Amino acid sequence: MYTIKFCFESGDPVIIDANPGEKLLDVARKANVAIDAPCSGNGVCGKCRVRLASGSLDAPINRHITSEEYKAGWRLACLATITGNAEIEVPDIASAYRSRMKMADLSSPEEIAIFENLKAQLAGAGITFGSDLSFLPLELTEPTLDDTMPDNERLIRAVEAATGVDESAIMLPYSVLKDLAWVLRESEFQVKCVISRDQDRILIRDVLPQSNTDPIVGFALDLGTTSLAGVLVDLETGKILAKASGGNGQIRYGADVINRIIESDKVGGRKRLRDAVVKESIIPMLASMYRSAGINPRRIYRMVLAGNTTMNHLLLGLHADPIRMEPFVPSFFRTDYLYVRDIGLKMNPLAELIVAPNIGSYVGGDITAGALVSMIWNNPEMSLFIDLGTNGELVFGNSEFQMSCACSAGPAFEGGDISCGMRATDGAIEACSIDKETMEPTLTVVGNTAPAGICGSGIIDIIAELFRCGIINGKGKFVREGERILHDEHDMGSYVLAWQKDTGGVKDVVINEVDIDNFIRAKGAIFSATQTMLGSLGFDASVIERVYVAGGIGSGINMRNAVTIGMFPDIPLEHFHYIGNSSQAGAYAMLLSSQAREKVFELGRSMTYLELSNEPGYMDEFVAACFLPHTDASLFPSVEV
DSSP states (O other): OEEEEEEESSSOOEEEEEOTTOBHHHHHHHTTOOOOOTTSSSSSSOOOEEEEEEEEEEOOOOTTSOHHHHHTTEEETTTOEEEEEEEEEEOGGGGHHHHTOBOSOOOOHHHHHHHHHHHHHHHHTTOOOBOSEEEEEEEOOOOBTTBOOOHHHHHHHHHHHHHOOOGGGEEOOHHHHTTHHHHHHHTTTEEEEEEEEETTEEEEEEEEETTOOOOOEEEEEEEOSSEEEEEEEETTTOOEEEEEEEEOGGGGGOSSHHHHHHHHTSTTHHHHHHHHHIIIIIHHHHHHHHHHHTOOGGGEEEEEEEEOHHHHHHHHTOOOHHHHSTTOOOSOSSOOSEEGGGGTOOSOTTOEEEEOOOOSSSOOHHHHHHHHHHTGGGOSSOEEEEEOSSEEEEEEEOSSOEEEEEEEOOGGGGTTTSTTBOOSSTTEEEEEEEOTTTOOEEEEEGGGOOOOEEOHHHHHHHHHHHHHTTSBOTTSOBOOOOTTEEEOTTOOEEEEEEOHHHHOSSSOEEEEHHHHHHHHHHHHHHHHHHHHHHHHTTOOGGGOOEEEEEOSSSSOOOHHHHHHTTSSOSOOGGGEEEEEOHHHHHHHHHHHBHHHHHHHHHHHHHOEEEOGGGOTTHHHHHHHHSSSSOSOGGGOTTSOO
């Protein structure tokens, strides 16, 4: 037995015993040390870089670590084997999903405006906002020796008198009853109830002193494979009280849903996966929002969850293996009668959990919620909705019909599978232009800080610019030489966006040929899915009148560049619209409007699901799309090749 000490740039070290021959990444997981492993420990992604400060590890040199870095102690945790006592330094970049969380942020008026604009759009389509949860102020008569009516009857009769609802249809659950005596007497019988109405029935969810100023709060969560984003909302006014985003802690078990499903099927796997997202991601995010907004968790009465089918299953602790096995059948499309306490979150005891419905094994509630926001269902024009995430999901149609499909794009759009990739948080390069003559870049960085990595929108720009400038060819290989073009001992080319000496980071910020190849496959998955779905209906791209692009890949996408690399169809640029995180916006709408919830459930019931793996021409389309912009240049007449 050996002692392993994990040290961090900030925070106390973690010490754990380990057996000879154990993988360092497995030891870190047992110690709850956050280390990214998008490839699930297969030595492919290179994201689990740590430094051996002292002691010994058995770890091979690989393409992700140069000879100089190896001499300096850098290792991949997934390839390093325990051979003795060791002290391990874990840099922030190795735990990016945790260290780069954007907590309780209301600093972006543009992001907040998305929610306000959504309400106006939905109102124009006849969907009204207004919660079924409300306060009911009551003044109860105090008991006396001549009036010994029990507290519960006294309260229920007061509710009956105030609402006209018969007392037999007024429900007072145990979670309210247990503190009722204290609340009534502490408030001198001047109280307000939090109630919800369902036709002629009333559920009393809480009883508070009238002096209590806490709002009625809801929580909307977009749960993605790579990242998550949440908002706390005043359900009476619709005001956003706090907003936060962060990485999904499950990334330690793989960047894609298949690796997560496989992990969940192991002994104790379902609990590990749930704990990773609940305890490591959602609870810290909520704690930050509570502090920021001054919210008592007991005042959260409703939660809406929008996530893909696998994420929904893993959060609920369900068996997810049937999702990946033919005939690809999930445990549910729609499910009701869930409570927040079922997933281990402490809010109001009666807080219900509303899950946006799934459509198929790989198209989930994030897309039904996002489809609501796209407004495809309310427009006669043929429209395409694309959500760029670890799974690329698409919806095509109009007010008459909608068809959906999903493709495995991988995590590249959110910075995964990219050597210097990161989420769109402070330090991420989100836009780039390159001088064709000098090959010098001009960068736009989130937060106006030193560059630390590249997010999805930045990767699109960089590859498009490298291709436009003739620095890379259609296969993504470097064909020009210059100061910023480097080659390693394996002759793999890379382009330096920012030098370490200028940024003060761990290493140069670069994009290499493996990164470019990963992104070409990701964009190829999106384009081939588009082509296959259109072809299944007898259409081509010329019928598309609007394209709505969603996903948290940056402040926006340069649509011209996205067409240049062959990710989107070559149609007029004015047809494209970036709508941000539509999954989160849709969850927000479901939180505040029962009509919006019903519309999302209706979309889930009516939308046709196309399983691409059953389409005979899909793989041919995919292979053809793995080129810049495409092997068939006629599909991209506006792109100069």
